[in-house]
Every structure is written in C-alpha cells, then in structure tokens.
Amino acid sequence: MSTTPTLLLYDTMSGSKRPLEPIEPGHIGLYLCGPTVYDLSHVGHARSAICADTVVRFLREQGLRVTFVRNVTDIDDKIIKRAQVEGISAGEVAAKYTAAYHEDLDSLGCLRPDVEPRVTGTIPEIVALIETLIARGLAYESGGDVYFRVAAFSTYGALSKRSLDDMQAGARVEVSELKENPLDFALWKAAKPGEPAWPSPWGPGRPGWHIECSAMSKVHLGETFDLHAGGRDLIFPHHENEIAQSQGACGHGTFARHWMHNGFVDFAGEKMSKSLGNFFTIREVTALYPPEAVRWFLIGVHYRSGLNFDVEVPCPACARPLDTEAQQGSACPECGAALDRDRLRAHIRFPGLEEADERVAYVYDTLARSPRSGRV
Ligand SMILES: [Zn+2]
Ligand SMILES: [Zn+2]
Numbered sequence: 001m002s003t004t005p006t007l008l009l010y011d012t013m014s015g016s017k018r019p020l021e022p023i024e025p026g027h028i029g030l031y032l033c034g035p036t037v038y039d040l041s042h043v044g045h046a047r048s049a050i051c052a053d054t055v056v057r058f059l060r061e062q063g064l065r066v067t068f069v070r071n072v073t074d075i076d077d078k079i080i081k082r083a084q085v086e087g088i089s090a091g092e093v094a095a096k097y098t099a100a101y102h103e104d105l106d107s108l109g110c111l112r113p114d115v116e117p118r119v120t121g122t123i124p125e126i127v128a129l130i131e132t133l134i135a136r137g138l139a140y141e142s143g144g145d146v147y148f149r150v151a152a153f154s155t156y157g158a159l160s161k162r163s164l165d166d167m168q169a170g171a172r173v174e175v176s177e178l179k180e181n182p183l184d185f186a187l188w189k190a191a192k193p194g195e196p197a198w199p200s201p202w203g204p205g206r207p208g209w210h211i212e213c214s215a216m217s218k219v220h221l222g223e224t225f226d227l228h229a230g231g232r233d234l235i236f237p238h239h240e241n242e243i244a245q246s247q248g249a250c251g252h253g254t255f256a257r258h259w260m261h262n263g264f265v266d267f268a269g270e271k272m273s274k275s276l277g278n279f280f281t282i283r284e285v286t287a288l289y290p291p292e293a294v295r296w297f298l299i300g301v302h303y304r305s306g307l308n309f310d311v312e313v314p315c316p317a318c319a320r321p322l323d324t325e326a327q328q329g330s331a332c333p334e335c336g337a338a339l340d341r342d343r344l345r346a347h348i349r350f351p352g353l354e355e356a357d358e359r360v361a362y363v364y365d366t367l368a369r370s371p372r373s374g375r376v
Contacts, residue, residue, distance in 0.1 A: 035072065043298075072118045126211050126212060138248040150164070156244050223253070263307060310352050318334050
C-alpha cells in the first residue's frame, strides 16, 4: 500500500487549509462539476478544468491513485432552446458540444476524466434519489414537479456561509404557486409539450440541474468522497444544493470531505464588457495564442484568486490602439476603417498571453540546452 503524503489544501467549508486525508489510504476520489453542453466553452470553463487537471496530475505524481469523475449535463433548458434554434434534437446538440468540449480541453493538455457520466444515462439513479428525499420529508411533489424543502435541511447555507433568514430576506419573490417556499429548488421538472421527457413516479419530465451531481457522485465515488472541485460561481446555490440532497438522502455524515473552488476569469473589467463582451471561447483564444501559453497563463495565478485578462484592441486595418468604449459600430479615427464587433474581437490582443508564450518558449529553450536533454 502506498503511503499518502501530507497535502495541505484550502477547504471552502471550513475556511482553512486542512490536510487532504483520503478515506481509502493511497486513493483520492475527485468530483468536478462539468459543462452544460449547449454551446462552445469559454475561458472560465478552461480554468476550472485546468485547475482540476493540475491537481489530478500532482496527486498521481505523488503516488496516489485518483478516480476523477466529471459529469456532462446533457439535458437542460438551454440545450432544449438551442435545439430549437439549430433545428436539431436536444441529443444532437449535446453530442455536438460534448465533442467540442473534449476537443478544446484536449488542446489545452487536460487529461480526460476516468468516468464521465451523463444525466441521460443516470435517470434511474436520479429518480431513486428523489424518491428517498420525498420519503424522508425533504422533498415534495407539486404539479408534476418535485422540489427540495430547504427549510427542512437544518444546515443549509453552511458552505456559502449564508443563514436561512438572510436568504429568505434576499430571495426574489418568484411567481411560483408550486413551491412551499421561494428558496425551494427543483429536483424534477414536469415536461412541457414537445420537450424530451423520461417516465417517473410524478409523470414524464426531466431532472433539475443540481440533483445529477448528487446521484452521479454517489454512483461513482460513494456517499462520502474526498474532494469536490468547481468554480466559485457554483458555491451557491449549486454546491449548497448538492450537499442538501446528498446528506439529506443518506441522513448522516459528510458529502465531500474537502471543497476546492477556483476564482473567476475576467476580461479587462467593466470597460471591455460594455463594448466587446466579457467572454471569450477557448477556441477564440487558442486561435490567437498557442494552447500551452493559455494553460501557463491560467495556472500562473493562485487558483483561488480572480484572474484578469488584459486586453488591447488595435484597429484591424492600421493597428492604431483603440479605446474599447468608443469604437464599436464607429470608424477608426486614424484610417477611417469601419469597425464592427466581430472584426475587433478577431484582432484582439492579450498581452498576458504574449508574455506567457515567451515564458513557455524560455522553458523549452532551457530544457533543450540542458545537459540532460542530450543536445549539449
Ligand atoms: Zn455539480
Ligand atoms: Zn485604423
């Protein structure tokens, strides 16, 4: 049996660095919330995937066996909408963008997970979990939907450090006569006419978003597992809801023993977002810079910190630096070229990635010149 090295890792639940102590010596079970496959993935998705990939590689390097589970949300409102727009089925949308996600992460050097469960392949386990929650008084059926009864789970808010009272006060008053409480969230959604649906004890429908991760992690890692990772934006409500579902259903103990959340990715702040959009797909960025430079840049900052991409926007015709706020839909003050959003985005410069590219080249150069490379 391999001995487990002591690895101190910040844990969101306790708010402190704690040793990552595996349940089973020498083995780490890691769950990462994966993509909802309705569109191309953006750089924020790349960051959470690369953070997890770095941890997996490091743990394996330390001699640990890692079971890395990352789900694919392959049925969801956004996928159904996209299917209507593209004139194909929801299943075709999911297959197309799952393949694109794999291509993008492969290009960034991310290892594939050991298990990649899909919602549509996990329906019986999801239905069984919802039935358990209903039997335990933690969920209720209403008009063909099923909701989690948040007020019945006493430690709701523990991960995000929110009290139920604060959440109640801050909750938008939703027009839903189906819910007992505005904070209650859907575990099962009744199908509207024409939507993909699966049979259930509550009628045809599909799972809500949060329940899938509770069902999939239980199937592949057990009721309690070592490490749960994801972007900070998932702490509330997604991960809070996963805890409520999983701990509520098993009635004891801990869901994930360690929580790891990576920071946001931002593109040059507010100014950029107003004119050119505060979001770039992985493909847009890797079309301009080598994927290794992108990876270097994304892991060059502490994983919990926010990461800001500086952006420079030159005129596509004369290269004059443009003020991002002024130019959209206007003409270049230098050469008079018409400026549109797509053209500007295609010529954008990321100085941080240029610097990262130089650093990667420097590493390769140093390696090539080292005596161990055999070239000197
Ligand atoms: Zn999840
Ligand atoms: Zn110009």
